[in-house]
Amino acid sequence: MGTKITPLGINTTVANQAQKAMGDRPTTTTNDPRYRPNETQLTLQWYGNADVRVVEAPVPAITEPTDVICKVTGTTICGSDLHLYHKEIMQLQRGDILGHEWIGIVDEVGSDIKNVKKGDRVVASFQIACGTCKYCKKGLSSMCDTTNSSSVQEKLYGKPFAGLFGYTHFAGGFAGGQAEYVRCPYGDVNLLKVPDSVPDEKALYLSDIVPTSYHSVVCAEVSEGKSVAIWGAGPIGLLAAKWSKLAGARRVIVIDNVEDRLVLAKDKIGCEVINFDGYSDVVEAIYKLEPDGVDCGIDAAAFRYTKGFLHTVQRAIGMETDSSEIVNEALRAVRKFGTISLVADYAATTNQFLIGALMEKGITLRGAGQAPVHKYWKDLMKKVEAEEFDPTIILSHRFKFDEFRELYEAFDKKELGIMKTFVETRFSRPRAAGTPALSCFKTGDVKPSTAVETAPAV
Numbered sequence: 001m002g003t004k005i006t007p008l009g010i011n012t013t014v015a016n017q018a019q020k021a022m023g024d025r026p027t028t029t030t031n032d033p034r035y036r037p038n039e040t041q042l043t044l045q046w047y048g049n050a051d052v053r054v055v056e057a058p059v060p061a062i063t064e065p066t067d068v069i070c071k072v073t074g075t076t077i078c079g080s081d082l083h084l085y086h087k088e089i090m091q092l093q094r095g096d097i098l099g100h101e102w103i104g105i106v107d108e109v110g111s112d113i114k115n116v117k118k119g120d121r122v123v124a125s126f127q128i129a130c131g132t133c134k135y136c137k138k139g140l141s142s143m144c145d146t147t148n149s150s151s152v153q154e155k156l157y158g159k160p161f162a163g164l165f166g167y168t169h170f171a172g173g174f175a176g177g178q179a180e181y182v183r184c185p186y187g188d189v190n191l192l193k194v195p196d197s198v199p200d201e202k203a204l205y206l207s208d209i210v211p212t213s214y215h216s217v218v219c220a221e222v223s224e225g226k227s228v229a230i231w232g233a234g235p236i237g238l239l240a241a242k243w244s245k246l247a248g249a250r251r252v253i254v255i256d257n258v259e260d261r262l263v264l265a266k267d268k269i270g271c272e273v274i275n276f277d278g279y280s281d282v283v284e285a286i287y288k289l290e291p292d293g294v295d296c297g298i299d300a301a302a303f304r305y306t307k308g309f310l311h312t313v314q315r316a317i318g319m320e321t322d323s324s325e326i327v328n329e330a331l332r333a334v335r336k337f338g339t340i341s342l343v344a345d346y347a348a349t350t351n352q353f354l355i356g357a358l359m360e361k362g363i364t365l366r367g368a369g370q371a372p373v374h375k376y377w378k379d380l381m382k383k384v385e386a387e388e389f390d391p392t393i394i395l396s397h398r399f400k401f402d403e404f405r406e407l408y409e410a411f412d413k414k415e416l417g418i419m420k421t422f423v424e425t426r427f428s429r430p431r432a433a434g435t436p437a438l439s440c441f442k443t444g445d446v447k448p449s450t451a452v453e454t455a456p457a458v
């Protein structure tokens with residue numbers, strides 16, 4: 001693997017052929033489950049660039065003694081699913097079931113399962129951890145050594161991260177949670193029981209965005225009195241802004257160009273905002289607010305949002321997979337000896353990286369990694385239960401499962417004020433009070449975003 005691999009080549013021919021040639025990396029659980037005879041379910045499957053479909057599929061069966069089969073009562077789409085939608089993560093295969101954020105009810109347990117039983121309400125971590133390797137023992141579940149079969153990732157990174165639900169064969173090739181049933185390998189460690197008082201509409205987000213946003217703030221070393229700049233006002237950026245405020249940050253500046261999202265950052269979370277469309281140089285706008293630069297930077301945007309011609313062309317012709325524009329802005333905008341955490345999903349290589357500023361300003365540039373959910377989720381569930389932290393501040397819409405394809409399209413275009421959604425299945429419980437009413441693309445009845453409804457018009 002060198003730097004001159006086109007994104008197209010990485011996704012299809014090169015990576016899948018390389019995996020085949022190298023063979024699967026050995027794992028301690030299979031990604032090839034058995035199925036229940038005569039039972040079917042709806043799933044969301046990937047078929048190509050901007051082509052996802054709701055497809056009937058067989059229901060997985062207990063395949064390993066450590067498996068749990070769950071009925072999904074809620075799922076959603078994540079910003080990182082858009083990388084898959086656009087075929088920007090390698091090792092996708094037609095028919096892959098996507099989705100890594102889901103909540104459900106235990107339907108069947110394997111013979112080794114001790115911690116959960118049929119009927120329990122549980123949320124799954126987006127990562128599939130074994131619970132016993134040296135990383136898992138420390139709660140660093142996203143770095144589990146034994147569940148990702150991608151020899152391509154091992155070759156590219158040296159060692160791969162854990163297997164993930166519904167995130168390509170680069171992340172282990174496990175079927176995901178945009179489905180009515182999921183097989184959860186190592187169910188004793190990858191499922192967390194949900195307290196009765198916490199509705200699905202809150203608990204779902206313990207699977208990823210609550211711990212991931214929290215982890216990004218820990219990695220950026222945000223603390224009392226510090227100033228923070230956050231690139232990207234998507235769900236992770238906004239929840240990171242909220243965690244920064246709760247950590248006592250003196251000032252939180254959020255940078256994006258989607259006005260609805262900036263309004264939310266300002267009015268609901270109390271941030272200062274910069275619409276980058278209004279500036280030729282965002283960094284100058286940051287220095288106007290913070291003459292020394294910000295103490296902490298969090299990149300929650302993503303490599304795919306190129307602004308300049310140079311990186312747009314380089315990505316298009318395969319000279320780089322990831323743009324360095326945002327990280328370079330962060331390197332210029334943080335103060336000397338400041339800290340940056342990258343929580344956006346960078347994938348492979350970048351050009352024009354401002355390595356000089358990194359070294360000469362003494363900046364700590366921290367790859368946050370996929371967040372180790374197990375390290376945080378029990379504590380964070382308590383904060384949600386105690387209503388110290390409410391993930392529904394960004395919950396904007398609710399849809400039915402059979403409209404997933406339309407939802408991908410709208411979410412991708414950032415249309416209709418869609419921020420974070422709750423997608424219900426035939427197993428969902430009645431909607432919790434205070435959460436968005438059901439919207440419907442087919443009838444055109446898409447409700448206004450509840451996340452921004454209290455905000456004044458801009």
Ligand SMILES: [Zn+2]
Nearest residue numbers: 078080101208
């Ligand atoms: Zn996610």
Ligand SMILES: [Zn+2]
Nearest residue numbers: 130133136144
């Ligand atoms: Zn492990």
